[in-house]
Amino acid sequence: MEAAASGGSGSGPPLLLSEGEQQCYSELFARCAGAAGGGPGSGPPEAARAAPGASTAASGPVADLFRASQLPAETLHQITELCGAKRVGYFGPTQFYVALKLIAAAQSGLPVRIESIKCELPLPRFMMSKTDAEIRFGNMAELHGTKVQIPYLITEKNTFKRMDDEDKQQETQSPTMSPLASPPSSPPHYQRVPLSHGYSKLRKSTEQMHPAPYEARQPLVQPEGPSLGGPGAKPLRHQASLIRSFSVERELQDNNSSYPDEPWRITEEQREYYVNQFRSLQPDPSSFISGSVAKNFFTKSKLSIPELSYIWELSDADCDGALSLPEFCAAFHLIVARKNGYPLPEGLPPTLQPEYLQAAFPKPKWECALFDSYSESVPANQQPRDLNRMEKLSIKDMADFPVPTQDVTGDDKQALKSATDEALPKDMSEDSATPKDSNSLKARPRSRSYSSTSIEEAMKRGEDPPTPPPRPQKTHSRASSLDLNKVFQPSVPASKSGLLPPPPALPPRPCPSQSEQASEAELHPQLNRAPSQAAESSPAKKDIPYSQPPSKPIRRKFRPENQATESQEPTTAVGGPASVATVKPHPTVQKQSSKQKKAIQTAIRKNKEANAVLARLNSELQQQLKEVHQERIALENQLEQLRPVTVL
Amino acid sequence: MVHTSLDVVDEKISAMGKALVDQRELYLGLLYPTEDYKVYGYVTNSKVKFVMVVDSSNTALRDNEIRSMFRKLHNSYTDVMCNPFYNPGDRIQSRAFDGMVTSMMIQVC
Numbered sequence: 036m037e038a039a040a041s042g043g044s045g046s047g048p049p050l051l052l053s054e055g056e057q058q059c060y061s062e063l064f065a066r067c068a069g070a071a072g073g074g075p076g077s078g079p080p081e082a083a084r085a086a087p088g089a090s091t092a093a094s095g096p097v098a099d100l101f102r103a104s105q106l107p108a109e110t111l112h113q114i115t116e117l118c119g120a121k122r123v124g125y126f127g128p129t130q131f132y133v134a135l136k137l138i139a140a141a142q143s144g145l146p147v148r149i150e151s152i153k154c155e156l157p158l159p160r161f162m163m164s165k166t167d168a169e170i171r172f173g174n175m176a177e178l179h180g181t182k183v184q185i186p187y188l189i190t191e192k193n194t195f196k197r198m199d200d201e202d203k204q205q206e207t208q209s210p211t212m213s214p215l216a217s218p219p220s221s222p223p224h225y226q227r228v229p230l231s232h233g234y235s236k237l238r239k240s241t242e243q244m245h246p247a248p249y250e251a252r253q254p255l256v257q258p259e260g261p262s263l264g265g266p267g268a269k270p271l272r273h274q275a276s277l278i279r280s281f282s283v284e285r286e287l288q289d290n291n292s293s294y295p296d297e298p299w300r301i302t303e304e305q306r307e308y309y310v311n312q313f314r315s316l317q318p319d320p321s322s323f324i325s326g327s328v329a330k331n332f333f334t335k336s337k338l339s340i341p342e343l344s345y346i347w348e349l350s351d352a353d354c355d356g357a358l359s360l361p362e363f364c365a366a367f368h369l370i371v372a373r374k375n376g377y378p379l380p381e382g383l384p385p386t387l388q389p390e391y392l393q394a395a396f397p398k399p400k401w402e403c404a405l406f407d408s409y410s411e412s413v414p415a416n417q418q419p420r421d422l423n424r425m426e427k428l429s430i431k432d433m434a435d436f437p438v439p440t441q442d443v444t445g446d447d448k449q450a451l452k453s454a455t456d457e458a459l460p461k462d463m464s465e466d467s468a469t470p471k472d473s474n475s476l477k478a479r480p481r482s483r484s485y486s487s488t489s490i491e492e493a494m495k496r497g498e499d500p501p502t503p504p505p506r507p508q509k510t511h512s513r514a515s516s517l518d519l520n521k522v523f524q525p526s527v528p529a530s531k532s533g534l535l536p537p538p539p540a541l542p543p544r545p546c547p548s549q550s551e552q553a554s555e556a557e558l559h560p561q562l563n564r565a566p567s568q569a570a571e572s573s574p575a576k577k578d579i580p581y582s583q584p585p586s587k588p589i590r591r592k593f594r595p596e597n598q599a600t601e602s603q604e605p606t607t608a609v610g611g612p613a614s615v616a617t618v619k620p621h622p623t624v625q626k627q628s629s630k631q632k633k634a635i636q637t638a639i640r641k642n643k644e645a646n647a648v649l650a651r652l653n654s655e656l657q658q659q660l661k662e663v664h665q666e667r668i669a670l671e672n673q674l675e676q677l678r679p680v681t682v683l
Numbered sequence: 684m685v686h687t688s689l690d691v692v693d694e695k696i697s698a699m700g701k702a703l704v705d706q707r708e709l710y711l712g713l714l715y716p717t718e719d720y721k722v723y724g725y726v727t728n729s730k731v732k733f734v735m736v737v738d739s740s741n742t743a744l745r746d747n748e749i750r751s752m753f754r755k756l757h758n759s760y761t762d763v764m765c766n767p768f769y770n771p772g773d774r775i776q777s778r779a780f781d782g783m784v785t786s787m788m789i790q791v792c
Contacts, residue, residue, distance in 0.1 A: 109782055116789050326767030333768075341776055344768035348777055356765035381778075679729065 056136075063100065064131050097131070104138045107382055114138060144381065299384035301368050309364040311647070315654030316661075323357035327668050328661045329366070336370050342379065346370060349383045361389035725753040731760070737791075752787055759783045 101111045114137040301309070316332055317324045324332075333343050350366035351358060358366060365387040373379055385391060627634065725733040733756055735749070763769055763777045775781075 109786060112786055113782075113789070116786075326765065330767035340768050344766050344776065345778070347766045347768055348779060351765065354762040354765050356767065676729075 060132050060135050063135065064128060066096070066100075097134075101134070101138065104142065106138060106141050110141050114141065299368070299372070299380070300386045301364060305368065305371070306364060309367045310360065311651070312367065312654075313360055313363050315651050316658060321360070323355075323359050324363055325665065326356045326358075327665055328658075329358050329363070331661055331664065333366065333370060336374060338370060338373060342373060343370075345379060346373070349379070350387070352383065352389050359389065361391075361393045365389065723749050723753070725757070727757060727760075733757070733760075748791070752791075755783060755787060 101114070104111075106114075114134050117133070117137055312332075313324065316328055329347075330343075333346070334340075336343075338346075346366055346369045350362050350369060352362060365383065368387060369379060721737045723735040723737065725735070727733075733753060735752070759777075759780045760775075763775055763780050766777070769775075769777075
């Protein structure tokens with residue numbers, strides 16, 4: 036009936052709306068039109084009644100609704116044009132329905148075309164923020180369509196009650212009135228939903244218009260989707276409230292949780308890593324990495340040029356040809372995700388937006404000035420209250436990860452589904468092994484917590500499942516010149532044999548800075564010049580380093596770096612000095628037998644720091660190389676500038 | 684068709700000679716009796732040429748519209764250029780760029 040009516044009234048292609056979609060659209064239309072003040076038909080508007088004044092949705096509420104769909108402005112423009120609203124000048128029922136369908140298509144990741152609406156689509160989702168007159172437009176669509184996405188992490192029944200209360204408050208008619216309005220986290224929540232929904236939808240509809248590579252990655256993102264899904268259009272009202280509660284809890288936790296958004300959230304650890312890399316390319320964290328430098332760096336990731344180009348497009352928000360720290364982190368994160376198999380998003384996810392990144396992530400200890408604002412960020416605010424939930428969720432996330440990891444290569448969605456469904460209760464203990472690493476790793480940042488966001492990071496371990504393990508590898512593959520393995524190994528034996536601090540494990544940088552080392556002895560336990568120190572001043576230094584807190588070396592790391600004008604291959608020199616170092620400490624070992632254990636621990640810690648320093652030193656070398664590249668590029672640019680004048 | 688228009692653009696450029704300040708060049712007139720289209724040319728400071736071919740059936744296109752379209756095109760092009768992974772001369776694969784161009788064309792139609 037509706038289809039016929041809409042088909043008859045519209046000038047566009049015939050719309051085939053399912054029952055659920057009909058209800059949803061008509062309610063939304065009614066809302067829009069009602070908000071405009073005119074008395075809209077409560078039922079499906081028909082062609083006969085299409086008097087321009089009465090049954091059209093005013094552009095104001097319609098625009099708000101569209102904006103609530105969280106699609107980029109350009110997409111909305113396209114949709115508006117496609118649905119013909121511009122042509123007729125107003126949003127008649129047909130146009131409105133077409134627009135809604137297009138919104139659903141866009142949210143599912145399908146291109147916005149007239150053809151898109153012909154296939155069966157999930158219902159469009161709209162997210163309202165607090166400011167938008169509370170609950171004007173509902174997520175009724177989501178309710179109907181979300182069976183597909185009911186997250187497995189359904190632990191929070193308390194939200195259910197809340198839902199019920201809000202239900203009562205709202206008109207009985209509209210399941211559209213969903214409480215999703217509440218949270219500042221709604222945008223991220225929303226963003227997550229289309230991602231997940233899109234994938235599940237794709238799974239269902241045998242990839243009609245979606246590029247092939249993207250399909251392959253679906254299971255990763257929403258393993259639980261299909262398990263719950265029937266076809267998207269099942270308007271079960273009684274289910275609606277249930278789903279709403281899930282969506283709400285999802286919302287609440289969303290800020291700190293990671294599921295559908297998982298790939299796009301940066302954990303504390305990752306953040307640090309990215310910042311380190313940034314510093315290696317550009318010592319000043321507040322300035323930019325130029326395009327060519329970044330290009331060289333990212334090219335090492337071995338992604339294809341078009342993909343890198345696309346990632347750049349996404350991450351360079353201000354299109355200035357250079358990457359600031361948050362932009363760099365976003366780009367790096369996208370590369371990491373891509374390497375681990377996640378398809379690239381259509382647009383920059385909210386968690387990767389530069390503003391978000393800058394606010395949410397404090398700078399590493401040595402530089403907090405720029406990130407003082409993080410405390411004001413939403414995530415920080417939400418954490419305390421969501422902490423409990425997060426913990427639960429994180430455990431569940433952990434459980435999930437081993438499963439998706441296994442299935443990364445295969446398209447075994449069903450296996451994933453069932454696996455995850457069962458995994459939740461059972462495998463938590465089994466899978467704890469895998470997440471343990473991530474847990475322990477996260478525990479470190481957590482303990483360090485220079486911000487409440489560290490908890491957030493810890494919580495959303497949900498991260499890319501494969502990321503933690505591969506990352507170390509990535510380090511090696513990406514920065515091939517950083518031969519950390521080799522560096523570390525020689526240092527380890529050296530430290531062990533030495534037992535004592537001169538963990539000259541620090542590859543002997545036969546730096547001329549030895550004299551300086553002596554003066555800085557208090558501050559540089561073994562860090563950098565350890566190698567050089569080891570040879571000569573090791574005995575003297577042994578006592579001093581013990582007292583050094585680990586943080587000091589970090590702060591001082593730059594100095595050694597500056598001093599290290601000549602950077603030698605750490606690997607080559609490790610062997611020699613290490614042996615030398617070990618010889619000297621021996622006599623002193625006996626003296627300090629009582630302090631051995633402490634020394635070992637500090638040595639281990641310092642070794643790690645030393646490794647980090649070495650890594651930076653290596654990258655400094657690379658930077659020098661890049662400078663040469665830049666000069667070359669500058670010259671080429673000049674040449675190009677001159678060329679047109681001569682050629683044309 | 685496009686090649687002939689490019690030749691005309693080259694002519695114009697060489698004719699401009701010293702006065703390279705004028706950024707915009709509206710060349711309206713390549714109207715073949717049979718083909719019935721108009722070609723607009725636009726040259727940037729770096730000698731990158733944009734050529735727009737329009738059907739004459741669409742008579743509503745005003746001069747200002749064409750100029751604004753070229754300006755938007757130029758802006759998007761510079762954004763694409765900012766990408767260090769983009770090699771000048773390659774086919775532009777930027778989605779944002781394509782989207783902008785498509786939306787522009789849709790507006791006109």
